[in-house]
Amino acid sequence: MTKQTLKSKLTQLHPVQLGHLNTPLDPLPRLSKALGGPEMWVKRDDMTGLATGGNKVRKLNFVLADMLQHKPDLVLTAGGLQSNQARQTAAACSILGMPCTLVLAGEEPQEHAQGNYLLDQLVDASFVWAGDTTVKEALENEAARQRAAGKNAYVVPFGASNDLGVCGYVAAFIELLEQCENLNLSFDDIVLASGSGGTQAGLALAAALLNSPIRIFGISIIEPATVLQQEIARLANAAALLLGLDIRLTPDQFPVNADYLGGGYGVMGDLERESIRLTARTEGIILDPVYTGRAMGALIDLVRKSCFAPGERVLFWHTGGLPAVFEYAGQLTQGSE
Ligand SMILES: *Cc1c(COP(=O)(O)O)cnc(C)c1O
Numbered sequence: 001m002t003k004q005t006l007k008s009k010l011t012q013l014h015p016v017q018l019g020h021l022n023t024p025l026d027p028l029p030r031l032s033k034a035l036g037g038p039e040m041w042v043k044r045d046d047m048t049g050l051a052t053g054g055n056k057v058r059k060l061n062f063v064l065a066d067m068l069q070h071k072p073d074l075v076l077t078a079g080g081l082q083s084n085q086a087r088q089t090a091a092a093c094s095i096l097g098m099p100c101t102l103v104l105a106g107e108e109p110q111e112h113a114q115g116n117y118l119l120d121q122l123v124d125a126s127f128v129w130a131g132d133t134t135v136k137e138a139l140e141n142e143a144a145r146q147r148a149a150g151k152n153a154y155v156v157p158f159g160a161s162n163d164l165g166v167c168g169y170v171a172a173f174i175e176l177l178e179q180c181e182n183l184n185l186s187f188d189d190i191v192l193a194s195g196s197g198g199t200q201a202g203l204a205l206a207a208a209l210l211n212s213p214i215r216i217f218g219i220s221i222i223e224p225a226t227v228l229q230q231e232i233a234r235l236a237n238a239a240a241l242l243l244g245l246d247i248r249l250t251p252d253q254f255p256v257n258a259d260y261l262g263g264g265y266g267v268m269g270d271l272e273r274e275s276i277r278l279t280a281r282t283e284g285i286i287l288d289p290v291y292t293g294r295a296m297g298a299l300i301d302l303v304r305k306s307c308f309a310p311g312e313r314v315l316f317w318h319t320g321g322l323p324a325v326f327e328y329a330g331q332l333t334q335g336s337e
Contacts, residue, residue: 001209001245003174009243010171013164016065018092019049019057025179028316030282037303038312041187042285043176046292046320051091051119054084054320055199058168059160060092066164068096072154074146078103078130078139079158080266082290082324087116089156090125101126101146101153103139115327161198166239169202170209176315177212187214189308192317193295194218194256197232199319204254205236209247219295220258222265228256260298266290268331271297276325276332288321289328295319 024047028040048057067075075093079086079102086102093100102125104117113121120127130138139155146153157165180186194200200218207214220228229251236254240247262269272293279285279296287293299316308314325332 003177003210006170006206006209007174009245010167013062013167013242014065015061015167015171016068016096018061018064018095019053020047021058022175022179023047025176025183025315028283028285031279034278034282035300035303037306038188038308038310038314040299041313041315042283043315043317045172046286046318046322048320050088050095051123052087052320052322054088054322055169056085056088056160056320057092058172059165059198060088060156060168061171062164062167063156063160063162064092064096067098067154067156070152070154072098073151074099074101074153075156076101076103076139076143076146076153077156077160078135080105080135081109082116082266082327084116084321084323085156085159086125087119087123087323089160090120091123093125094123099126101128101142103128103130103135103142105130105135107131115323115325119323159196159198161196161201161235163235163238163242165198166202166205166235167243169199170206170239170243171202173203173206173210173212177210186313187315188312189314190214190216190317191295191299191314192216192218193221193291193319194228194232195221195291197228197254198235199317200254200256201232201235201239203317204232205239205247205249208249208253209245215255218254218256219260219298220256221291221294222261223258225256225258226251228258229254232256257298257302260294260301262294268293268328271301273332275300285318286322286325287318288324289332290324291321292318
């Protein structure tokens with residue numbers, strides 16, 4: 001199919017236009033030189049806006065268009081204390097004039113609010129604490145409570161990853177192709193952090209539909225490879241169905257590397273710390289400890305292991321996460337170089 005046909009399918013969903021798009025596509029000459037590997041570039045989705053930026057903005061453009069059609073009384077979503085998705089959703093809701101309640105893991109912190117949680121407060125979100133229950137259960141309980149009180153609550157799913165959210169990254173892939181055309185440039189590989197899988201699902205679905213030869217590698221942040229690949233396939237197929245497209249993808253069409261899970265979700269190790277420092281020192285770009293630091297750490301390791309040919313051109317998709325840096329401040333400045 002052509003880009004134009006795919007674009008018109010996306011337009012039919014009437015996405016809202018939040019955030020700053022297109023995001024910059026920049027070379028990383030100093031980092032490439034420091035590593036002595038392939039030519040590296042970055043797609044700056046950390047600059048999408050909504051109380052800093054991140055990959056949820058593109059997903060929310062489609063999810064919140066659906067939300068507006070439902071005319072709810074409030075928006076509900078859930079995540080960890082440092083959820084980027086919760087912060088971007090709350091910021092979007094303040095633009096749209098929609099009350100937003102965040103269901104966050106654990107108990108209300110006693111110390112100063114920091115990182116994403118501080119920004120959540122500034123954009124005037126309300127909070128419900130999951131306490132001992134899982135965040136998923138707490139979200140369901142809060143939705144039921146609101147409905148019992150006669151309120152129509154619209155729930156934004158975890159990671160804003162559903163069929164609608166995935167469309168944001170179908171659109172993002174088209175944006176990339178157009179930037180490449182203008183620069184007379186092509187990429188061999190894209191490397192990105194894959195959490196719930198929605199971002200990778202959208203990019204890979206678009207690549208498949210448009211017959212692009214770009215290889216898209218997800219670095220798993222949470223799940224074993226097979227689990228994540230199945231989830232990505234499920235999301236990509238749901239988005240294809242939503243767009244009325246006759247294509248079914250299988251888990252093996254979504255390469256995932258789960259060798260860099262380290263100490264687990266949100267545990268920053270040497271891999272993340274070193275990649276954050278190296279990227280900051282060479283290019284002045286800040287990665288985050290949970291997602292992009294881990295994905296860039298993986299990319300750096302793969303470059304050092306000569307997994308990319310020297311002539312290849314590799315794009316690192318920066319998915320955001322800046323506010324979490326401040327939460328990890330102590331751990332980022334300690335330790336060896
Ligand atoms: C949510 C998030 C991701 C993961 O995106 P998925 O679509 O859930 O795979 C990656 N990086 C950052 C900074 C995020 O906030």
